[in-house]
Amino acid sequence: MNKARQNPFNTAAMHGALILYTLIALFPVFVILINSFKTRRAIFREPLALPSADSFSLIGYETVMKQGDFFLYFQNSMIVTVASLFFVLLFGAMAAYALSEYQFRGNLLMGLYLALGIMIPIRIGTVAILEMMVATGLVNTLWALILVYTAQGLPLAVFILSEFMRQVSDDLKNAGRIDGLSEYTIFFRLVLPLVRPAMATVAVFNMIPIWNDLWFPLILAPAEETKTLTLGSQVFIGQFVTDWNAVLSALSMAILPVLVLYVIFSRQLIRGITSGAVK
Amino acid sequence: MTALMLSNVNKSFGNVHVLKDITLEVEEGEFVVFVGPSGCGKSTLLRVIAGLEDASSGEINIGGQQVNLVPPSKRGIAMVFQSYALYPHLSVRGNMTLALKQEKQSKAMIEERVSIASRMLNLEPYLDRYPSELSGGQRQRVAIGRAIVRKPKLFLFDEPLSNLDAALRMNTRIEIANLHRALDASMIYVTHDQTEAMTLADKIVVLRDGRVEQIGSPMELYNNPANQFVAGFLGSPSMNFLPEGLLGDGGQNTIGIRPEDLFLADDGPLAARVSHVEKLGGDTNVIAKVHDQSVTARLFGQHAISEGQELRFTYAAEKAYRFDADGQRLR
Numbered sequence: 001m002n003k004a005r006q007n008p009f010n011t012a013a014m015h016g017a018l019i020l021y022t023l024i025a026l027f028p029v030f031v032i033l034i035n036s037f038k039t040r041r042a043i044f045r046e047p048l049a050l051p052s053a054d055s056f057s058l059i060g061y062e063t064v065m066k067q068g069d070f071f072l073y074f075q076n077s078m079i080v081t082v083a084s085l086f087f088v089l090l091f092g093a094m095a096a097y098a099l100s101e102y103q104f105r106g107n108l109l110m111g112l113y114l115a116l117g118i119m120i121p122i123r124i125g126t127v128a129i130l131e132m133m134v135a136t137g138l139v140n141t142l143w144a145l146i147l148v149y150t151a152q153g154l155p156l157a158v159f160i161l162s163e164f165m166r167q168v169s170d171d172l173k174n175a176g177r178i179d180g181l182s183e184y185t186i187f188f189r190l191v192l193p194l195v196r197p198a199m200a201t202v203a204v205f206n207m208i209p210i211w212n213d214l215w216f217p218l219i220l221a222p223a224e225e226t227k228t229l230t231l232g233s234q235v236f237i238g239q240f241v242t243d244w245n246a247v248l249s250a251l252s253m254a255i256l257p258v259l260v261l262y263v264i265f266s267r268q269l270i271r272g273i274t275s276g277a278v279k
Numbered sequence: 280m281t282a283l284m285l286s287n288v289n290k291s292f293g294n295v296h297v298l299k300d301i302t303l304e305v306e307e308g309e310f311v312v313f314v315g316p317s318g319c320g321k322s323t324l325l326r327v328i329a330g331l332e333d334a335s336s337g338e339i340n341i342g343g344q345q346v347n348l349v350p351p352s353k354r355g356i357a358m359v360f361q362s363y364a365l366y367p368h369l370s371v372r373g374n375m376t377l378a379l380k381q382e383k384q385s386k387a388m389i390e391e392r393v394s395i396a397s398r399m400l401n402l403e404p405y406l407d408r409y410p411s412e413l414s415g416g417q418r419q420r421v422a423i424g425r426a427i428v429r430k431p432k433l434f435l436f437d438e439p440l441s442n443l444d445a446a447l448r449m450n451t452r453i454e455i456a457n458l459h460r461a462l463d464a465s466m467i468y469v470t471h472d473q474t475e476a477m478t479l480a481d482k483i484v485v486l487r488d489g490r491v492e493q494i495g496s497p498m499e500l501y502n503n504p505a506n507q508f509v510a511g512f513l514g515s516p517s518m519n520f521l522p523e524g525l526l527g528d529g530g531q532n533t534i535g536i537r538p539e540d541l542f543l544a545d546d547g548p549l550a551a552r553v554s555h556v557e558k559l560g561g562d563t564n565v566i567a568k569v570h571d572q573s574v575t576a577r578l579f580g581q582h583a584i585s586e587g588q589e590l591r592f593t594y595a596a597e598k599a600y601r602f603d604a605d606g607q608r609l610r
Contacts, residue, residue: 171364171437174331179378179425180352193368 029255036060036248043244060245061253063236070250072225073232078257080142080228081210084149085203091150092157092202093165093195097187099158100165101173111162117155122148123215133220140223148216153206164198165191200265207265211258229254280307280343282433282465283328288337290320290327290489297323299489301337305433305467305482310459312468314476314512315486321469324486325435328467330354342432352381357426358435361442363418365410365425371397372406375425389428396427399461400454416447423455427462434466440475452478473513477501485509507606510535516564516575520602525549525570532609535600538564538577547593549574556584565590 034050035043042055049055064070099111122129129148130139138144168191176186192199217231233254236246283305290298297320305311313321326332328339330351339346346354357378365374372393379389397403400420410418419439426434439455440448456479459466470476476483477497485492485500485508493505497513504510510518516538523530526548541549551567551574558581565576565584569592576592584590601609 169362169364171360171362172366174326174329174351175358175360175364175366175425177331178329178351178356178358180381181377189368190366 032248032251032255036245036252038245040245043248057245060243060247060249063243063246064249064253067235067246069224070232070253073227073229074253074257076142076226077211077229077254080145080149081207081261083142083146084153084210085207087146087150088153088157088206089199089203092154093161093192093199094187095154095158096161096165097191100162111158114158115155117151118159122152126215126219130219138220140221140226142221142226144220145216145226145228148220149206149210149213153202153210156205157202160202161195161198164195168194200267204262204265207261208258211254281305281340282307282309282342283467284338284340285328286338286340288324288327288339289335290323290332291335297489298327298334301489301491303484303491303494305465307465308463310456310466310468310479310481311484312470312476312480312482313484313486314470314473315492316512317471319486320489321471321486322437323489325358325437325467325469328433329356329358329435352378355432356435357429357431357433358437359419359422359426359439361438363410363422363442365418365421367410370407370409371402371413371421371424374410374421375428378425378429392428392430393424396424399427399458400424415443416451419443419451420454423458427458432465434464436466436468438470439468440470441472455479474515477513483513485512504600504608506608507533507535507602510600510602510608514538516577518600519572519574521569521572521574523601525572531604533602533604533606535602536594537598538575539579540598541574541576541592541594543576543578543582544591544593547591549592549594551590551592553584553586553588553590555586567592 031047035047037051037057037060038049038055039057039059042049042051042057046055051057095114099107099114133139133144138147172190172194173186176190181189212230213228214230214234217226217228221227222231229250233247233250236243236250281304283303285304286302288298288301289296301324313324315321323332327334328341330346330349334347341354341356366377369377375393375396376389379392393406394403397406400423402417402420402424405413405417405421410421413421419442422439436455440451443451452475455468459479468475468479480497482494483497483500484494487508493500493509495503500509500513504513507520511520514537518535518537519541520533520535523532523534526534549569551569553565553567554573555566557564557566560581561579563578563580563582563584565578565582567574567576567590574592603609
């Protein structure tokens with residue numbers, strides 16, 4: 001492996017492939033960004049051109065700011081994403097700890113049952129979920145979304161975290177027990193810090209689908225005051241006329257928070273992915 | 280007073296019977312070593328004593344109190360783990376004081392105990408460092424310090440030296456022996472290394488397959504093993520076992536002779552061909568074949584013996600042990 005790394009041709013090929021992939025991955029984001037700063041005419045005439053003095057325009061951003069309560073949508077998305085992630089990580093980690101640490105009847109079955117959700121898309125249950133939310137009066141509240149996303153994220157979280165928790169040294173937990181720490185203290189103070197990379201991995205895997213989701217906000221919380229960013233941006237897309245400036249501007253701004261969250265998690269994430277890979 | 284009393288302790292994991300009717304006593308101030316090959320249940324026994332595993336049946340008494348249902352932290356024990364098991368997010372001081380803080384001891388008392396323990400273990404310069412900034416030997420000393428500050432009725436050591444390199448292992452072994460003298464505390468020490476067992480123990484408990492094979496002082500076990508397993512496990516190089524037939528007695532039993540009890544003699548009864556020689560300076564270990572049996576002789580001093588040489592050995596009949604076909608000692 002070291003030899004391959006030192007070989008200049010291999011190094012070039014490796015970097016070439018990675019750069020190519022980066023370009024492909026970033027291209028749509030780039031197109032959205034540059035076009036959000038152009039006039040409508042310029043967007044259609046030359047979609048790939050950079051904004052020039054002629055074509056530069058902030059009309060999209062102005063529309064977004066004026067029309068619709070963009071900051072409210074933004075805040076809703078943020079609340080839903082952060083709260084869902086918090087619950088997924090909290091309950092996922094606790095369930096994973098119980099499954100990996102304690103011997104009890106039905107441990108394996110319980111683990112399989114919790115992992116089953118990975119294979120069954122939650123959207124199949126949309127009608128039942130909607131009926132349930134109507135019955136409990138949670139329709140058009142952010143709680144409806146938070147609960148659904150928590151349920152959606154838990155299976156994968158439990159599955160990944162329990163694998164990592166099994167690797168935490170038994171001696172360490174036992175040392176804590178002998179020193180008189182409660183099981184909760186052992187979990188929060190000793191185990192959680194050691195599985196932080198896995199937590200970050202789970203957080204990133206869950207964060208992006210939640211942030212981008214259109215389906216559940218549209219069905220469970222379409223009211224003006226509970227609209228999420230993705231749903232809010234849809235007002236600019238009409239059946240006959242679409243305000244592309246506004247759509248592109250809204251999307252550009254929607255990218256930012258995910259980017260920030262991702263940067264926060266990414267250092268942990270890299271460790272999480274690699275440490276999982278060599279095991 | 281007895282520091283620890285186990286009566287008929289059994290432990291099963293599902294269908295696997297790991298500990299079988301363990302009964303033993305540890306006197307106040309005694310250093311007891313559990314020794315046995317890996318998988319013999321010695322670590323499990325230690326965990327049962329610590330309360331980290333529940334005994335399936337039997338009674339555990341620590342300091343005269345039955346503790347079967349008492350949680351580990353209330354048993355009056357402290358444990359040193361093979362992997363050190365230091366809390367990575369706490370400094371050395373934090374590691375050592377955590378248990379006392381959990382017990383809500385006064386600040387002055389905690390401070391005093393830490394300063395005594397850190398002086399004993401030469402940890403004073405490191406009190407504010409984190410475990411990741413310490414070497415293996417230092418970490419092990421912190422783990423021992425964490426046990427000392429609690430002033431437990433019973434110290435439990437779970438193979439504490441097996442992660443250290445050979446030189447450090449010897450030093451730490453001596454340190455632990457000194458510590459035992461200085462603290463005058465009861466200690467239980469688990470190891471698979473018979474040298475550690477012989478050098479540290481007041482009393483050795485030899486375990487095999489979850490059963491106690493023999494209990495006694497190191498020299499008792501060495502001079503008077505109850506069976507072939509104990510005879511072969513203690514002593515390095517280990518005891519030679521030869522079928523009685525080879526020695527001309529014609530029986531079905533096995534004769535055990537310690538390597539140091541074999542001597543060179545031109546008219547000795549054992550004709551051997553040397554297959555390997557280990558020259559250690561002070562001693563010479565000769566590994567030779569008697570018919571198809573490998574035999575090790577430990578000769579004092581230096582000898583000019585080389586591979587392939589034909590030798591004859593003799594032994595003192597009163598120093599030979601006889602074992603029946605089941606490995607039980609015949610006297």
